[in-house]
Amino acid sequence: MYDIGVNPWVWTSPVDDRALAELVPRIAAFGFDVVELPIEQPGDWDPVRARDLLAEHGLGVAAVCAVTPPGRDLVATTPDAVETTAAYLRGCVDAAAVVGAGCVGGPVYAAVGRTWRMSPAAREACYRQFRRALAPVAEYAGERGVSIGVEALNRYETSVVNTMEQTIELIDGLPANVGIMIDTYHMNIEEADPYLALVLAGRRIKHVQVSGTNRGAPGMDHFDWPRFFAVLRATGYRGSICIESFTAENETIATAASIWRPLAPSQDHLAMDGLSYLRQLLR
Numbered sequence: 001m002y003d004i005g006v007n008p009w010v011w012t013s014p015v016d017d018r019a020l021a022e023l024v025p026r027i028a029a030f031g032f033d034v035v036e037l038p039i040e041q042p043g044d045w046d047p048v049r050a051r052d053l054l055a056e057h058g059l060g061v062a063a064v065c066a067v068t069p070p071g072r073d074l075v076a077t078t079p080d081a082v083e084t085t086a087a088y089l090r091g092c093v094d095a096a097a098v099v100g101a102g103c104v105g106g107p108v109y110a111a112v113g114r115t116w117r118m119s120p121a122a123r124e125a126c127y128r129q130f131r132r133a134l135a136p137v138a139e140y141a142g143e144r145g146v147s148i149g150v151e152a153l154n155r156y157e158t159s160v161v162n163t164m165e166q167t168i169e170l171i172d173g174l175p176a177n178v179g180i181m182i183d184t185y186h187m188n189i190e191e192a193d194p195y196l197a198l199v200l201a202g203r204r205i206k207h208v209q210v211s212g213t214n215r216g217a218p219g220m221d222h223f224d225w226p227r228f229f230a231v232l233r234a235t236g237y238r239g240s241i242c243i244e245s246f247t248a249e250n251e252t253i254a255t256a257a258s259i260w261r262p263l264a265p266s267q268d269h270l271a272m273d274g275l276s277y278l279r280q281l282l283r
Helices: 017-030 047-056 079-099 120-143 164-171 184-190 194-204 225-235 251-257 267-282
Strands: 004-006 034-039 060-066 103-106 147-151 178-183 205-210 241-243
Touching: 004 267, 017 034, 017 047, 017 267, 034 079, 034 241, 047 060, 047 079, 060 079, 079 103, 079 120, 103 178, 103 205, 120 147, 120 164, 147 164, 147 205, 164 178, 164 194, 178 184, 178 194, 184 194, 184 205, 194 205, 194 225, 205 225, 225 267, 241 267
Parallel strands: 004 034, 004 241, 034 060, 060 103, 103 147, 147 178, 178 205, 205 241
Antiparallel strands: none
């Protein structure tokens, strides 16, 4: 029912042309159907080269992941920062169109790790500002057949949206190609009932990322995965399911994702264990 994919962040960061040349053949050999391609900085990988490499190995692209380091914000920031961030997101859309990804997803509203307290009125203003800033990007994406999946993060990584209810409020009134990117790691932390949260997301779901509750392989944790996928099927979602995890061996990504210890005997084991579990569960 679902294509199963993986993010090259499982092994390395940044994901660039050199990394893809090394990893894509391995990912295909493991038996994945698709990949996610993050864009940490514009130009890290060439879309045409990536498209051809993936096609050579029989892999599709489920999504392009937008990355928001410090200074990449659409809210509570300067007009120049908003324009720079919007230009970055349009670049992600262009790359997605070339490689055939239907979605650009991520915490597209503000830099990861940026948090501040907001009154209800301030939060409403923040959400209005986001909708104004994203609307032209959404229109640009729609013209190219690309959707935008907005991802809620946990409370330690953002104060803008942590729950499904907040995410739905954030995107209310935006074009239909703007929806929600599910990330089970954040849902496990923030949602009182992550399965009900899926019901709330419903037809708005544009892309799904999965990982164990400790950021390891799905199935090697306490999450109720059979229940999760039963509810996901009921929403009508038929897109890809992608494993997103990170390596403790790369200092930059380990620090950014708070990966302080290995989550599997090796990163290959993490990917293969997750793929094996998802194949058996979804068979």
